[in-house]
Amino acid sequence: MVPSRWLADEMVGRLARYLRFVGLDTLYARGLSDEEILRRASEEGRILVTRDRALARRAPRAVLLTSPRLSEQWAQVRAAHPEVPFEVRFDRCTECNGLLRVEDPASAASWPEGVPRDRVANGLAIYRCEACGHLYWEGTHTARIRTQLAVWAGEARE
């Protein structure tokens, strides 16, 4: 199955990050005009997530979010698109939506700051964003995200 592509408007930046955490190609429409949002959603086949009712109505595919709460926004997205996964994947940069690739930190001129040497020695995978260079690995932050997604998955089953 081809994973869905998304476009999050300016008001739902946190939701955009979660869509990227689960590996989905998610454009964040910071600074884009309504016309540009609609054009890109249409040309790139993206599902628009927005709190703007008028904008949602004009988009080819949209999820209109009726709550300011992230958990309820996630539930709405999942209700409309059950194919959205609950697992954290190291596919997309949560900062810029760039693609991640596996990085060998030992190949850098100097050891990247913050990367835990002992855990890399034990097989920890490091990923680098091809677009902005941001580094990712399994750590306390991803553990928190995973826990949050698990809670939402539990709520979805109730």
Ligand SMILES: [Zn+2]
């Ligand atoms: Zn990036």
